[in-house]
Amino acid sequence: MVRIEDIYKSFGDTEVLKGISLTFEKGKTNLIIGRSGAGKTVLLKTLVGLIMPTSGTVWYDDTNFTQLDKKSLREVRMNIGMLFQGSALFDSMNVEENIRFPMDMFKKMTPGEKQKRVDYCLEVVGLEGVNKKYPSEISGGMKKRVGIARAIVLDPDYLFCDEPNSGLDPKTSLLVDELILEITRNNNTTTIINTHDMNSVMGIGENIALLHQGKVAWQGDKDHIIDSDNELLQSFIFASPFLRELKEKAYGH
Amino acid sequence: MLWRLPYHFGRYLMMLWQAFSVPENYRMYWKETVRQMYDIGIGSLVIVALISVFIGAVSGLQFVYQLDGQLIPMYYIGYIVRDLAIIELSPTFTNLVLSGKVGSNMTSEIGGMRQKEHIDAMEIMGLNTAAYLVLPRTIAALAVIPLLVAVSAILAIAGGYVATVLPGELSHTDYVRGLRTFYNPYNIQMMFVKSYVFAFILSTVSCYQGYYVKSGSVNLGKASTQAVVYSNILILLADYLLVVLLTSD
Structure with a gap:
């Protein structure tokens, strides 16, 4: 479980996060949604310690993440997997070396054990046989899946995904969502996803927080979206006329 | 710009x-x-070799021109080319060139990693x-730049030989005698001391520029340019200080 209490973050005079308190549950897909500039990425980066909050606390289970020294911070981070918006695969390494990198760096395993783990992770993301390809030789969707494979290679308790569907076609996007959901279920991870993809929200949103101007404007799950009378949520989710029309036809409101 | 110098120096440290x-x-x-x-090594060998041969060749020819008709013995040309290459031209020129090639490459690579x-x-x-x-x-x-500098010194001396002896400006015996x-072995030490200091400046300043690059291709380009400019300024400054330190009694 990851819990944040009263998080504030300012850049100069601009206050981006204004007292956010949230709980991200274990074994669930926790979604942070909101319009561009709402503070989603800043919140996600604050959660993993890439940005330090101006005030407030981030808890990883019983560990106060915001007060850790560098050494302890690194230890906690080794239990975190993260999928970046652009996948962040290392260009100088092939797919296999990318996935193996955290193991090479931190784990005392035999080459055979590492190979087995790499093959397993590639199998989980459905990319067997691309081991020797370089990031420049694979598609955007494949890069995302390799990114997921690298994120789960150390079997982390916490999985963070920054815009996992951006730049993907709807079918691949669905595949990535299903993959994240499956990993969350099977590994019982605390998964936190930053997205503004409506299909993801309606498909895998088990615990959703809507950010608006640096504050939490709504919280709930995908089943409560349709009936919610929160105007910000409705205008965000059903922003397109096509979706509004569909909703009216299906629900009559 | 100067008022931000303490900030950058502190962050660099x-x-x-x-x-x-x-x-x-x-x-x-x-x-x-x-x-x-x-x-750094294999990738820079050709450019270092090319520059070194020409430095030696031009130095040799310049001194043939300068000393022609003077009372100074012609074999001094070999001596001058050797010491000029070892003490000054090879360590300084090689590192100035490498800051453009290797340094900007380090900045772009690390900066690209930051941005992506x-x-x-x-x-x-x-x-x-x-x-x-x-x-x-x-x-x-x-590890590599001092070796490149040593290679550069050898090639500069060879370049001087090719440019002066082969066209008949100087005899083989005179050049070798020069x-x-x-010969002072201390000059070799000086060459290596300079090489290590310049290599350290070149690599760390370039890494610094890349590590703290801001987003956007314009900033990455700017960081690469700054890496070369600052490395060059610091190398020239360090060159002067090292000469003062290493040649004072």
Whole structure:
């Protein structure tokens, strides 16, 4: 479980996060949604310690993440997997070396054990046989899946995904969502996803927080979206006329 | 710009403090160091060789022109080319050229990694990114650049020979006699001291520029240019200080 209490973050005079308190549950897909500039990425980066909050606390289970020294911070981070918006695969390494990198760096395993783990992770993301390809030789969707494979290679308790569907076609996007959901279920991870993809929200949103101007404007799950009378949520989710029309036809409101 | 100098210097020292810490995994750091050594060494050999041969050749010819008809013996040309190459031209020119080639490459590579969130990805894995990105490059530069400088000195002397002896401006005996005259092994030490200091400046300043680059291709281009400009200024400054220090009695 990851819990944040009263998080504030300012850049100069601009206050981006204004007292956010949230709980991200274990074994669930926790979604942070909101319009561009709402503070989603800043919140996600604050959660993993890439940005330090101006005030407030981030808890990883019983560990106060915001007060850790560098050494302890690194230890906690080794239990975190993260999928970046652009996948962040290392260009100088092939797919296999990318996935193996955290193991090479931190784990005392035999080459055979590492190979087995790499093959397993590639199998989980459905990319067997691309081991020797370089990031420049694979598609955007494949890069995302390799990114997921690298994120789960150390079997982390916490999985963070920054815009996992951006730049993907709807079918691949669905595949990535299903993959994240499956990993969350099977590994019982605390998964936190930053997205503004409506299909993801309606498909895998088990615990959703809507950010608006640096504050939490709504919280709930995908089943409560349709009936919610929160105007910000409705205008965000059903922003397109096509979706509004569909909703009216299906629900009559 | 100058008022931000203490800020940059402080941040540079902090980066070095982080960089020179115990590696998480020696084998991985060594692998990266070897990759960098190959890039710096093999990748720069042709340009260093080309520049060195021409430096030696031009120096030789210039001194043939200067000393022609003077009372100074012609074999002094070999002596002058040798010492000019060893003490000054090879260490300084090689490093000025390498700051343009190797330094800007380091800045672009690390800066690109910063912009494409590779560094963030490494941070989240629990890696000391300053150490992993800066230490192998600095060690590789310190290991390879002095060797390149030594090669450069040899080639500059050879270039002087080719330009003066082959066209008949100077006899083979005179040039070789010049090379053997007034030889002081201390000059070789001076060459290596300069090489190490310049290599350190070149690699760490370039890494610094890349490590703290802001987003956008314009900023990456600017950082690469700044890496070359600042490295060159600092190399020239260090050159002067080293000459004062190393040649004072």
